Amino acid sequence: MASVPLTAGDPVRVGRYRLLARLGQGGMGRVYLGRSPGGRAVAVKVVRDALLRDEGFRRRFVREVEAARRVTGFFTAAVVDADPEGNPAWLATEYVPGLSLQDAVAQHGVWRQQAVRGLGAALAEALAAVHAADLVHRDLKPSNVLLAPDGPRVIDFGISAAAGDTALTETGVVIGTSGFIPPEQLRHEAAGTAGDVFALGAVLAYAATGTGPFGNGASHAVNYRVVHEDPDLRGLAPALADVVARCLAKDPGERPTVAWLLDELGHPDPAADDDRHARQGTPASDGGVATVGWMPGPVVDSATRLRAEVPTEPLPRAGDGTPEPPPAAAPPRSRRRRLRTALAAATALAVTVTGTVLWKVAASEDDAGPSSPPNVEQLWSHTLAEGQKLTVASEEMVYLQHEDRHEITALDVTDGSQRWARRVEVADVREDSDYLKDLGNGIEVTTVSGGLLYYGSSDHLYAVDADSGDYRWRYKDDSFHPAPIAVGDAAYAHMTAFFYVLDTRTGDELWDYAYDTNVSDDVAVTGDAVLVHSGKKLIAVDTRTHKEKWTHQAASDAETAPVVADGKVYFGTRDGALYAVDARSGDEVWRRNFEGELWDGRLGGGAGEPEVVDGTVYFENDGYVSAFDAGTGRPLWQKKQEAEELTAMTVVDGTVLVHDSEGYLSALDARSGKPSWREPLDVGGDADFRIVGNTVFIELNGRLTAYRAAT
Structure with a gap:
């Protein structure tokens, strides 16, 4: 595993350990090579902030650190130090070169x-x-x-x-x-x-x-x-x-x-x-x-x-020999070159906390300047205030929230300029409610739909104008804070066992519907039906009669949200199949299995939401991207990606853009599936990721950066 230099977002010291290099990252955070005051090399894992906000996780982490300290033996890597309740929380283990x-x-x-x-x-x-x-x-x-x-x-x-x-x-x-x-x-x-x-x-x-x-x-x-x-x-x-x-x-x-x-x-x-x-x-x-x-x-x-070859001093920055970190907002192509010129010794690390550490250095062309435009180009970068974070994005704006200050900020997608920023209204916490006291009155942005930006506070759902931030209305939602889907003048707010419909102009409740069973969080709304899954069953509720319209029974539990296009409903199931169902009648139009007889739905990876573009259904399952004819289900192509898991997929301008669990963004030709390029985007950090069209937003190290992907 390669050691790479520290960047601007990395600490220089954790506890009593001086950090020398970054070793990689896992699901729980970043891993660093550090040295104690006495010169002992250790592997230091720093837990990501997002996890520490989950009190349940912090309790489990404290418990597992205590358990890991009990492991002794010549052929195990010992825990030498830890602060599981610190800010940040961290753990140091014996470093095994x-x-x-x-x-x-x-x-x-x-x-x-x-x-x-x-x-x-x-x-x-x-x-x-x-x-x-x-x-x-x-x-x-x-x-x-x-x-x-x-x-x-x-x-x-x-x-x-x-x-x-x-x-x-x-x-x-x-x-x-x-x-x-x-x-x-x-x-x-x-x-x-x-x-x-x-x-x-x-x-x-x-x-x-x-x-x-x-x-x-x-x-x-x-x-x-x-x-x-x-x-x-x-x-x-x-x-x-x-x-x-x-x-x-x-x-x-x-x-x-x-x-x-x-x-x-x-x-x-x-x-x-x-x-x-x-x-x-x-x-x-x-x-x-x-x-x-x-x-x-x-x-x-x-x-x-x-x-x-274990370093004893911080690794020098590539290019000038100094240990100071490079700018945090370096574009992916520059970052890839920095990784390639870093120390290439395959040092390995001993980590006894959650998450397998992954670090992959991209192979690339020589350091001579590219002869063609970059595949991923940085558009702009915005410094985030302490406590501010990325929430949702539309084609025009990206929205930031500060939960405790009750602030929402809208940035222009094209150049990162501020379109509006304001302190929004919040609901007072009732003194007679212990639950609401625990919940507090911070804000939580849930979605943007139909020109309205929705956020929750205490026991109310709020709607503001997405373009200006002007207050529109609020609705008492008993702290469930849904993400409404707007169709015309109606906003469908979906819960686990029911949904209610609000007037987008006033916030008044128009009608509601209770299911006979619990249903999934994934929902789709057409002009005349609300579609939702309950296990193997796809349920359609008529928006005019407010009654169940039809149900469709699949062979396995649903794995993805339903997607409606051209009169059909498309969704993936746990057994690896992709379904197309008639949106008017619920009749099955076609079904295609993912891997034939070899597939066992209990053992496979999760599927991603299908996307339908120009008569083709694009479907991701277990690291494969597949394309099918939307009308007949005829397979067009299938490509296995380098990473085991894909975290996002979108189709734009004849290109399938795929973001994977290793932090790479890839492009495939939408007609043939032929790979065009694969670039590192957020391989080196604990990033939050959004993609709208061919614009990619990365929140990392206190900055929000927008990139344009080549299509």
Whole structure:
């Protein structure tokens, strides 16, 4: 993993640790290389502000830090310091300079049987330490095994939870990485220490063959094989294959214990004949750190070299050799060059908090100036006040809110100039309501629709003119704060079990409708119907008669919002299918499955909302982008993206723009699906993201920056 220089938005010190470089980011925040006053290198993870505003998360974080401190053992990375209740909250762990098992196999090839057995014994000892602390790791995989000169370390207990803690085992949530997640966890059954044994077996198969025992490909396909098919262990020696097969048993009760594995793998196999292929370790020449005899020689050499290359001072900024950070608003192309010229040593880190750390440096052309216009061009950048944040955007304006100051600001999309800013009205908190006292009277902007900007405060919904900010009306919504959809003079405010319709001119309630069951938050409104999902059922409520108009029963629960275009309703379901339903009758027009017989809806990733443009339906599922003929459902093309998850997709001017979970923006040709370009946009930070047309808004490090994407 590459270290890169600190930027203007990064702290220079956290707690008592001086920060030297940025190592990457994960779902919980950024990770830095730091040094203690005494010179000890540590990995410091700083939790993102947005998470800390969630009191439930902060409590879980405090709990997991306490649990992580209990993990001790030679083959685990220790927590050395933490301030889980600080502002910001952070945690420091032992820094492990070395390459991951994943990188080691990619760079130096697969391991011989005795080396794999030695690795297995070390990992079993690490898991014994984790389990002794009443924890379950839940994400053991090759990238979470770091190889130092003195042996491996198991890192990232971040999605571990104390046994019996249900905070991370909500219905429908699967934690882990495809191919290493045990089948019982994929089936949403109880997952305990036996799940870690399953993952250990998959890791050993990876070390011996270079691939997981259930193959590669889309996550849903790998998950399907984990649940339904036998592992492929043909590349393993017989004795090792027997141990791995036991670990990979479908029934967790049939898997061996960690103690059995430690005893079985902790000594050489007399039948093995490949000891001569693994170089015996010798004392390192950089201070006497002993190497591990069973690790392949080239791996030990790489780990030793990386240990010597750990920086002791802040990394210099590319270009002038000074440690000061570059401007925060540097456009993506300049930023990509800065990353490429940063220190390229593949240092790895030990992190024991939530989230897998990801950092990907984009490959690019030489530093010579581009011969064509940039794919992503910065339009403007706006400094945000403390407490101010991005909320919603329209084609003309982007809106900021300051919750506590009760302020809303509108900026022009084209140049970032301020169109209006004002302190808006709020509802008084009733003294007789403990609930409202806890809720307070801050503001929450929910949406912009039909020329009105909506926000909630206390137990009221407010509407202001989106162009001027002028007050229009308020409605007592009992603190639910919906995001109304305006159609003509009616605003449809949708809740979990009902919706009500307001007059957009006065705020008066026109009528309401209560469902017989709870429904999803996703809703669509046509001229004569409100469309919403309840599990497998699509329900249409007639806006004229105020009665149920029709229902459509799908084969699986809905996964996306309904989208209406050209008289049809399009939506994706959990089993991977894309549906087209007649908007007038509810009759199914066509249905297309995502991956045919291989797809198992319980195991696949989530689908994104379809988009219909010029007679084509564009649909994203499990990292694939597909195009179908809107009238017939005929498949036109399908492309797998580099990232596992896509966070936004839009179609504009013959181009499909896709933003992914790694912080990249990509462009595909809308007719063929052929990739045009992929640029880093917000890979280096905890960013909030919006896209309207081909304008992209990024809130990062106290600035809001607008970019124009080439189409």
